[in-house]
Amino acid sequence: MARLTYRGGSFEAEDGESVLECLERAGCAPPSSCRSGQCQSCLMKATSGSLPPAAQQGLKDAWRAQGLFLACACRPTEDLEVADADGGALEVAATITGREVLSDEVVRIRLATGSPFEYRAGQFVSVIRPSDRLTRPYSLASLPSEPQLELHVRRVPGGRMSAWLCDEAPIGEPVQLRGPAGECFYLAGEEQPLVLAGTSTGLAPLVGIVRDALDRGHRGPIALYHGSVRASGLYLADELDTLATHPNVRVVRSVLEGPTPDGVVQEGLDALVLGSGHDLKAARAWLCGAPELVRLLKKKLFLAGMPLKAIASDPFVVAPAGA
Ligand SMILES: Cc1cc2nc3c(=O)[nH]c(=O)nc-3n(C[C@H](O)[C@H](O)[C@H](O)COP(=O)(O)OP(=O)(O)OC[C@H]3O[C@@H](n4cnc5c(N)ncnc54)[C@H](O)[C@@H]3O)c2cc1C
Incomplete structure (x- = not known):
């Protein structure tokens, strides 16, 4: 059992318990959101003791070196002194x-x-x-x-x-x-095919990446997929239409059910992306938005031949009810 020291208090972490869970039990937890090591909302700093590697996964090197870690992903196995991440x-x-x-x-x-x-x-x-x-x-x-x-x-x-x-x-x-x-940003060879797929506001990072790629002179084909359960979840139509006037950009908008406005197809994003004949061994992919879809698509792209290191993703994991 590990002992946590925080703000002058001392708390026993139960076996397998995260720093976040232990401090919540003690009524003095830091802010948190996804609780799955994804969003970095529960960033804290270790001032003494050693951190399990999982506690720092996904953090930039400079932050790791400072002892910063994610309270939700840190299940300490030895005593640890922790502090709030230095806001300033x-x-x-x-x-x-x-x-x-x-x-x-x-x-x-x-x-x-x-x-x-x-x-x-x-x-x-x-x-x-x-x-x-x-x-x-x-x-x-x-x-x-x-x-x-x-x-x-x-x-x-x-x-x-x-x-x-x-x-x-x-x-x-x-x-x-x-x-x-996060790992979602443009990083590709100029001729590489790019595949970007997202649901709802998963479109935000993808639009940023496409605009960045074009600004940097990307010449390979770019396919941008935006999906939603219903048409009410789609947005930014005019800006997507403008992007699609670029000779190497193709935009596909899809819904799963309900009325389909002009220019929108009714099909799952996974089927659309997998069925579009992309050269998956050569392409790079970015997946953002609903976690279930991001995970499903990542798995399907990998099984279809895309190397995992060519797939960047940000599942938009939300805070659990009541957290
Ligand atoms: C890496 C990352 C990037 C993100 N980027 C964006 C972004 O660009 N745009 C954006 O809008 N959001 C984004 N999110 C989600 C965002 O961080 C918040 O989780 C979201 O805005 C809800 O926060 P809230 O405080 O309004 O709701 P909360 O107060 O946290 O939630 C209230 C209740 O609603 C439930 N809930 C929250 N979201 C959903 C949902 N989508 N579906 C079903 N139930 C839900 C919660 O479980 C809770 O019960 C991102 C998340 C991650 C992890």
């Missing part, structure tokens, strides 16, 4: 500068940062609400060369951060940003 050094102050309704479900949020914020289009950033440190990850649709950051936020019924960002926070409201993180 890891975070950038930003302001909400714009809000634009893109559909009944999705709102475009623009943010300006007070100091330079380095990122690649398609990565995600942790948005932190200063009043209560509520933390949620959102993907970046903007390019670093653009003056403001752009997020696409889907309104989740009863969702704390999405409701606040979409409907409540006034323009000019400050937020803190941490990151960027």
